[in-house]
Amino acid sequence: MKNMTDHFIVSFLQRFDDHPFDVTFHGETHHIGNGNPVFIVNLKEEIDSSKLLTSTSLALGEAYMKGDLEIEGDLFHALDHFLGQMDKFSTDRTRLKKLIFSSQSKKNQEKEVTYHYDMGNDFYSLWLDETMSYSCGYFKAETDTLYEAQCNKVERILQKLYLKEDMTLLDIGCGWGYLLIRAAKEYGVKGVGITLSREQKKRFEERIEAEGLGDKVSVELMDYRDLKDQGKTFDRIVSVGMLEHVGRENYELFVKNAEAVLKPGGLMLLHYISALREYPGDPWIKKYIFPGGMIPSLREMIHLFSEHQFYTLDVESLRRHYCKTLLHWERNFRDHLPEIEAKMGKEFTRMWHLYLSGCAATFHNGIIDLHQILVTKGVNNELPLTRWY
Structure with a gap:
């Protein structure tokens, strides 16, 4: 030696x-x-x-x-x-300037988002749970399955939003739609989801039809920057795992568009991967996994919300929950290695295995975090005095 x-x-x-x-x-x-x-x-x-x-x-x-x-x-x-x-x-x-600081134009960001999410619903179905939730779960118990953790996460978000029947709920970056479907079925709300992924929209529409929720839930291919021009307003807004694709230059634009469509006193919940400080991102992740991805710090989002008269009600860290979620995904991914390799190739398979394991490690080490921020547009004195959820 x-x-x-x-x-x-x-x-x-x-x-x-x-x-x-x-x-x-x-x-x-x-x-x-x-x-x-x-x-x-x-x-x-x-x-x-x-x-x-x-x-x-x-x-x-x-x-x-x-x-x-x-x-x-x-x-x-x-x-x-x-x-x-x-x-x-x-x-x-x-x-590495061009890689780390890529264009944040609509066209380029749509290309970056579809690169990751339009790989095919069949691919994601192999290692996600039945809800097709591609974000941090919430483990109430150490023995919770991945499916249970994802159901817990969605229920916790919906409880935080203090939903009532016939309220309108906008989901910015709605993924495959499980959250809005559950909100419509359990709380009787009317939901609209927006996404840039055609694959996600396709699966979401299939789910809407299967659940018979065509009069309650809809999904649109839309950039968040177009929200303010739609002439619609909502009682509640939720965004789960989407802010990471916005880019530092556009965080305020994101907040402004949410502000434009949220009714006075309305609640918004932002669920996103966060960082302790402002950091431009990891070159390998940006090149191979999330082109253009940028992780906001907690403090910059709190600052932006306050600048636009959003009042912060609650901030919760789910960092360790995301480590557990990723380890579940990694295990599922590993269980399907031969199938994924046959479908996507050996180098791709090794790349994604590294991504899932590496992300779990960075959450475990506190290099990145996961925060849920709950805010109101202006003052809302109608909510319960305590954390009702």
């Missing part, structure tokens, strides 16, 4: 010494950190030094996708130890 090496990649990895691990390369094993290794990195090919220094995330992510880098043991376990040290990653923002 050696600690000294002429290989740049091994020398580079020595900076990540918070947790001990081994690196095997060209028949040699190199130990990093102190103590027994908690995981092993098997390198089959040298990784270009300039790529590592330009973006550690891209260089290591692409090496894993191609099979040039293998992790011995549980992928989440290894990433959980490694990704807690992302402050040691190298990122040349000047060289």
